[in-house]
Structures are given as C-alpha cells and as structure tokens.
Amino acid sequence: MRTILVVDDNPEAARELQTQLESTGRFLVVCAHNGPAALNLARSAPPDLVLCNVEMPGMDGGSLACAMQEEPVLQKLPLIFLSSLISPQENATRPTLGRWPIVSKQSAFEIIVRRIDAVLARV
Secondary structure (H helix, E strand, C coil): CEEEEEECCCHHHHHHHHHHHHHCCCEEEEEECCHHHHHHHHHHCCCCEEEEECCCCCCCHHHHHHHHHCCCCCCCCCEEEEECCCCCCHHHHCCEECCEEEEECCCCHHHHHHHHHHHHHCC
C-alpha cells in the first residue's frame, strides 16, 4: 500500500480526497492543512507521494515544493499539484506547473488516480 500526503488548507476537501483514495484499497492517506505541517509530516515519515494544493495561505504549494527540494530526504519525493486554477480540460494541455505535474481539483476522481499512478510508476 502506498502512502500519500494530501496537503490542502481546506480540511473538508482534504478529508474528501482522503476518503476517496483510501476507498480504492491501494492508498494510505495522511493530511496536512498547511505547508509547515506538511514538511514536518514528510520529514517524520516520508510518504510515497505528495498531493498538494497550489494556493494556500502562508506557505503556498510552490514554496512547499521548493522547501522539499532543499532537504536531501525529501528532494526526490514525487509531488503532484492540485489546483482549482485550471479546468479539467486543461489537464492535457497544461500537464505541469514548472517541473511538477498538475491536475485540476474539478477532475473526475479516476483522472486524479491515473495521474498518481503515472507519477508513481516513474519512481
């Protein structure tokens, strides 16, 4: 079973994604509601993948990704951005934000899982 760290400042959205991912029977999900908490969780028990909201108060998703890159234990950790800034139709035309994959928060759950599978297949 793969461990996924979901980072979203909206606890309800994080909990919903956690429930959906765990219902597949393939993932164990832990949640953090801000960047510093996500860094602490990742340091103490590195997950297999991080699903991170882009827009969050304080430390946004980009800042979290950069902070992870500065730590040897976390720098190779795969990360996928989740964003309401792109539409589900843009998933194919805008598959990355910088060097990290991005998927629309409004995407069908199956598309999010496919993106997770694709990223995990590369590590």
